[in-house]
Amino acid sequence: MDSKDINSGKEQAFHDPLFAKLRRFQMRNWTEQLYREYENICFQYRADLKKPSIAIVEGCRYWGRWEPIIRRLSLNRDLIVNYPWDTVVEVLKHEMAHQWVHEALDSPHSGHGPEFHQACDRFAVASWARSATGDIQQAISRNPEKLSPEDAAVLKRVEKLLALGRSDNEHEACLAMKEVQRLNQRYQWERLKNRAETSYDYITICHKLKVVPQHQTLIASILSSFFSVDIVFNSLYDAKDQISYKSLELMGSTKHLQIADYVYHYLWHQLPLLWQAHKANAGRKSNRKSFYIGLLTGFHEQLEEQSKAATSKDLSEAQALITRNRQELDQFVADRHPRVHRRSYQCQLRDNDAFQDGKKQGRLMKLRPGIRQHEGALKRLKPGHT
Structure with a gap:
């Protein structure tokens, strides 16, 4: 079944065992790909980071989040469903920059200050993805x-x-x-x-x-x-x-x-x-x-x-x-x-x-x-x- 049908059948997935199974399979594939992207980013930019847990979450108001206490990097499912993968990767790099500030720089700062922008430079995060919200529409349209x-x-x-x-x-x-x-x-x-x-x-x-x-x-x-x-x-x-x-x-x-x-x-x-x-x-x-x-x-x-x-x-x-x-x-x-x-x-x-x-x-x-x-x-x- 086309995954577009799976996405549009979100409500049905909770009641239909086949939809639920296909949706779990889809989420697992996406998560595995995100781990591969994480490892490739570390390789490309020579970043010695300890791999965190990566999760795809739903119903949240953010595109991505780094949670240092539980060492979890999470991305919004809507981001993956509705936007090109290169946009997903830039959001992933944004959150990895936060991880770099906490773990590589051993800094307590969690905002988007100078240390964060230093980390963004290291990972070559796109300009649109460096803000707290991230102007994703700008990324799509190249406004x-x-x-x-x-x-x-x-x-x-x-x-x-x-x-x-x-x-x-x-x-x-x-x-x-x-x-x-x-x-x-x-x-x-x-x-x-x-x-x-x-x-x-x-x-x-x-x-x-x-x-x-x-x-x-x-x-x-x-x-x-x-x-x-x-x-x-x-x-x-x-x-x-x-x-x-x-x-x-x-x-x-x-x-x-x-x-x-x-x-x-x-x-x-x-x-x-x-x-x-x-x-x-x-x-x-x-x-x-x-x-x-x-x-x-x-x-x-x-x-x-x-x-x-x-x-x-x-x-x-x-x-x-x-x-x-x-x-x-x-x-x-x-x-x-x-x-x-x-x-x-x-x-x-x-x-x-x-x-x-x-x-x-x-x-x-x-x-x-x-x-x-x-x-x-x-x-x-x-x-x-x-």
């Missing part, structure tokens, strides 16, 4: 109200440029994409020159796949090369399915994250559409994976040419500042994933003709606008319709 007026103005300009990218005039579309690259470089330069503080965040993407497809690694390469973000592939538990899937985490500044998130989903949804059109017109048997690799290779080359064209003389002197900005992002990634291992991926071609066809289309592929405004606040980017 764009966090954008400064300057960031919002840049995004609005990018939207107009992407609109030009729809033009059938190839010269006009090419100039628009070059301007996006130039604008992105100048934006970084001005913020760094003025010593404007940059805040970093992350977005987790999971398609419920057990294997990372080759084209996903190529999309990740495009984002990290041209859109000022870094990416780490990971595994993410799904509480509903009670299994782990492959996921990727985008990390960068708030503005860059929103643009990269849009580009990622645009490319992810565009590939099968272009494949269907290619397959209908190919007149022969063709290989989908090779076509995808060709598309993304061509698109990568297109962006590379545009990036070089966008680098003007007055921006070349800003490379030292941009390098510093990259170092700050690298530090943010290292803090969140201190034991990450970089690996190179080699794509295997099975159909060179499909690859070459895809590459030609990739060099002409245009991003569509997907930034939306509503009630004065920029919303999360979604792929535009073609």
Whole structure:
């Protein structure tokens, strides 16, 4: 039975033996996963903590709690049922920070003072999860109200440029994409020159796949090369399915994250559409994976040419500042994933003709606008319709 049915049948579970049994099985699986997450966090952040008892509780008004007297770490069942697992992990890390203050620092303080924030730094707890209540809705939506007026103005300009990218005039579309690259470089330069503080965040993407497809690694390469973000592939538990899937985490500044998130989903949804059109017109048997690799290779080359064209003389002197900005992002990634291992991926071609066809289309592929405004606040980017 689907666990969603178990969740919605909470009242029935108390009267139906089958529901009650399935619900206990579900709770046991979740608890075992939380123990695995606890051990992994200790390993990742080199934290020598004695494992406490972990409990999932119901009917409480808090998301998580550390109880030092009985050494119990508890999480709200509603948190697990209603929110993504990466959000659950951040709440778990919040409570582990409390445990660290009590046991590693041997401090009597139980609030959210300097020692607690020191512990949060150690476990790289997300900014939204460091407060007493934890703004979980912010974690879900990556609330764009966090954008400064300057960031919002840049995004609005990018939207107009992407609109030009729809033009059938190839010269006009090419100039628009070059301007996006130039604008992105100048934006970084001005913020760094003025010593404007940059805040970093992350977005987790999971398609419920057990294997990372080759084209996903190529999309990740495009984002990290041209859109000022870094990416780490990971595994993410799904509480509903009670299994782990492959996921990727985008990390960068708030503005860059929103643009990269849009580009990622645009490319992810565009590939099968272009494949269907290619397959209908190919007149022969063709290989989908090779076509995808060709598309993304061509698109990568297109962006590379545009990036070089966008680098003007007055921006070349800003490379030292941009390098510093990259170092700050690298530090943010290292803090969140201190034991990450970089690996190179080699794509295997099975159909060179499909690859070459895809590459030609990739060099002409245009991003569509997907930034939306509503009630004065920029919303999360979604792929535009073609």
